[in-house]
Amino acid sequence: MYIALNLKFLRKRKGQSQEEMAQTLGLNRSTYSGYENEVAQPSLELLLQIAQTEKIPLETLLSKRLDQLTAKDIDAMQGAWRTEASGQQLRVLTTVVNTSNEEEIELISEKVSAGYTSGYADPTYLQELPTLRLPFLSKDRKYRAFPIAGDSMPPVVHGSYVVGEFVQDWLRLPSNTPCVVVTREDGIVFKYVQNLLQEEQVLRLSSTNPIYPPFEVAVSEILEIWRFVSYISKELPDIQLDSAALGAQMRAIQADLQAALRSQNK
Known part of the structure; x- marks a missing residue:
């Protein structure tokens, strides 16, 4: 695996110090330095975070030397997520049609x-x-x-x-x-x-x-x-009525009716 080598390459490509790179990842400098110097190995969770932050596929981060790729290749790799997310690379959607050639x-x-x-x-x-x-x-x-x-x-x-x-x-x-x-x-x-x-x-x-x-x-x-x-759904939503509020509304309606009846009897 090329984790240490790739971490150093990505950091230098951005012109960052170890302290700055560590802060980006929420680490202290000594912990991050240990990863670059192969004193320790980052956890899978941290590797996923690095891959996401740098927009590099995890498999590539682990198994390929990034310093042997051209800048154009790396730029294309880091922008590949946008092509996928925007649907510019057409999503092939398999579907079922009926005898009238209408989608089901x-x-x-x-x-x-x-x-x-x-x-x-x-x-x-x-x-x-x-x-x-x-x-x-x-x-x-x-x-x-x-x-x-x-x-x-x-x-x-x-x-x-x-x-x-x-x-x-x-x-x-x-x-x-x-x-x-x-x-x-x-x-x-x-x-x-x-x-x-x-x-x-x-x-x-x-x-x-x-x-x-x-x-x-x-x-x-x-x-x-x-x-x-x-x-x-086979079930109706279970709507819980506020009994206190419902009672107050009913009393208000009754009061309005009584007031209307009194006014008619005058």
């Missing part, structure tokens, strides 16, 4: 959802899925239905299906948009998205249930994004 909405059942990250581009996998049609959706866009598990996103409950619209350009996705995000590690997740791709090359995913903390996903881990358009 594939329904990913909970039973087969675990295999979606490996089968989402496989025609055989998709053709075996059930499909549905929702006539109120645009025929010019691509939709897919995903299963929801757990209690992290009320009022969408466990066992529901979220229908999402395929997002080609991730950079233009507005923050606070509910989306199905398909990642290499976590598979299918339904969350509110804070778009930090321009600033940090990550999405911050949040639940509506406050007991679940937000977490971040690096752009390199994202396979697909589907913007929420609808959901299908």
